[in-house]
Amino acid sequence: KNEVEQSPQNLTAQEGEFITINCSYSVGISALHWLQQHPGGGIVSLFMLSSGKKKHGRLIATINIQEKHSSLHITASHPRDSAVYICAVRSYRGSQGNLIFGKGTKLSVKP
Amino acid sequence: NAGVTQTPKFQVLKTGQSMTLQCAQDMNHEYMSWYRQDPGMGLRLIHYSVGAGITDQGEVPNGYNVSRSTTEDFPLRLLSAAPSQTSVYFCASSYSWVGTNYEQYFGPGTRLTVT
Numbered sequence: 001k002n003e004v005e006q007s008p009q010n011l012t013a014q015e016g017e018f019i020t021i022n023c024s025y026s027v028g029i030s031a032l033h034w035l036q037q038h039p040g041g042g043i044v045s046l047f048m049l050s051s052g053k054k055k056h057g058r059l060i061a062t063i064n065i066q067e068k069h070s071s072l073h074i075t076a077s078h079p080r081d082s083a084v085y086i087c088a089v090r091s092y093r094g095s096q097g098n099l100i101f102g103k104g105t106k107l108s109v110k111p
Numbered sequence: 112n113a114g115v116t117q118t119p120k121f122q123v124l125k126t127g128q129s130m131t132l133q134c135a136q137d138m139n140h141e142y143m144s145w146y147r148q149d150p151g152m153g154l155r156l157i158h159y160s161v162g163a164g165i166t167d168q169g170e171v172p173n174g175y176n177v178s179r180s181t182t183e184d185f186p187l188r189l190l191s192a193a194p195s196q197t198s199v200y201f202c203a204s205s206y207s208w209v210g211t212n213y214e215q216y217f218g219p220g221t222r223l224t225v226t
Contacts, residue, residue, distance in 0.1 A: 002153075086153070086154070088215075098159060101155075
């Protein structure tokens, strides 16, 4: 079983819809990252969180440490939000600083 | 700042050839790492470094070598390319790796094909 699981794998939405992407993990972590990978391939960091909730514009990330679960929400989705969203955790297991990645959720927002 | 840069962007190799993927960052980051990304799989760690002169293996190190002679540069060497090394390679860096967590910065990636 993968240590970081994302759902759904693929998601198609209409412009304006509210979107939720989920991430569950099975290891102890010090932080969780949400990353965005655009069709061109580049990866950018959206959020890094270890508790609670963070908000940047239309993006909201939450984490529940007790339940080992995080969600990424996109409000008022737009076609430019189309990308692969990747959850990664920084685990206490093994070497410090290394991330364990989920397989990603491919989001397509139709106009 | 240029951030994290990688060269080349694309490369085609024949089986058995060797090459070096270049990675540099200008943010004075201590931690640098190399990942490979394959279809249907999450990013996997190849090698990482926590400072100049210090490197260690990640999850999939076989067939790759690294060195870190300066803070800025972290090249990845393929010793004898194999078709199984066809992948997209990302270099990443962060300010540190211990204590408070730090944001990861990724390079643009290198798409490598081994025939």
